[in-house]
Amino acid sequence: MLKKIIFMLLLGCVLLSQSVMANLLISPTRISIDERERTAKVTVINTSKETKTYRVIWSEKQSTPTGGYLTLPTTTETSLSPMTRISPKQMQLAPGEKQTVKVAIRKPKGLASGEYRSHLLFQALPNESTKAASSIKINMIMSYSIPVVLRVNRESPVVAIERAQLAKNQNNQRLEFALTLKRETAFSSYGKLTAYFKSDTSAALEKIAEIGNLSIYPEVKKADVTLSLFNGKNLNKPGTVIFKYTGEDEYSDINFAEYTLPITTSMLKL
Template identity: 65%
Template sequence: MLYKVVVLLALSVCILGKNAYANLLISPTRISFDERQRTAKVTVINTGNEYQTYRVLWSEKQAQPSGGYIQLAEATSESLSSMARLSPKQMRLAPGEKQTVKIAIRKPKGLASGEYRSHLLFQALPSENTNKTSSIKVNMIMSYSIPILLRKDMKQPEVAIEQAKLVLNESNQRPQFLLNIKREGKFSSYGKLSAYSVDSNNEQVKIAEIGNLSIYPEVDNAFVTLSLFSDKNLDNAGKVIFKYEGSQEYKDLTFAQYTLPLTSQLLNVLTVNDAK
């Protein structure tokens, strides 16, 4: 199968649980169908100051262990797109106007157990207001995709944080954590990964977090970088507790937990390297 690497241009700003991408507001940004659900809706809002046309289509992607995706040239046996119908597939929105895109699922008979996923791609076509006086015409097609999942005979994935290391970020010379998270089974995990520093009085303070972390079935080991909050630092010995906790369909579930001893020797090494 042929692959091509997708270069993702991140233009996102989180606003009250909704995400804005350039002049496009999408909500929700992830859909997981359960066994009985047949339809879902996604709201699209043109937040720009001119009319904009958006195309809605399916995109097939393969997740990578260190994050990001590889674009697939065609659907696979684990793709959802062949079971789904979209309406509408294109829309023209005035500034501030919104449109609902409906996703309808029709499962084939004898569908095998497992997780099926495709990504719903919202593609903003070139602006209608072209500057005719310019000698150079540049049309940028901005797009963003959200994962759509269907699970058959869902079972909780087995997840474990195998290793956590404390290192220095080469660009800003601040401490960060590198984690190896192992996942087993046919189904993906989804939730937030948090780090808490614990002092000698056993008081916990959240120092880092990544939300919306999915580890998909094609990834057995995920390598995740967890950076400290800008107002947090590691000044004293103790320990750091990592928790990978479920969200949405995995709400109130803790996938994995790991404790990293934070020794004075380790902190001194980081300080020496920082000084260099």
């Protein structure tokens, strides 16, 4: 019985962690600071039905080639957090209440050119009034982080799509694309990767897949990206797939990379 209770509590941890963003609205979810700017603002709204306490701290993370992050134990030479100040660092919000969090930047004199990044971590603290029904109590701290980037003497990132191939997802048996993107220069890219299909019998381009909010950070030289087809879209005839990685936000006027993949009848027999 005890093991069953523990299992149910741990399962609850997983489900609650997946719903953090459902109870906490953060805007924006990414901050890019120009070297001439001195402050940035983030709006936090408690969208749950109970009063919540949130803590705001810095977290250092390293991007991985396959997506996601590794949490680092300490700051690095490219961490942004040592040159910042957060206000407030903790807040209590009633249902529907919002709070503006300010990030002040204090650049040291002679700061070297390059990109500096830390992640602003919002932690939803457990309510002290919540009592466990049994003698077992697990205090869960749910959290969500957003990247904050400062670029000094920014240069436009150079990105190339080195490889693209058609594959089959082993879970749902649907076709998908596996791509490798290579980034050069010391600055990250940010944008969306889109796939368009043109059949051999038509000149029309059809958008069949897209992934947004795609960043390739300086610590990642090559990124492996999986691009899944939209629901209702299928590849069932030969033609050509055109991939385009285009910039968004501060890179909205940049086309980073393009790649063409011929689709043959034999490839569709995966």
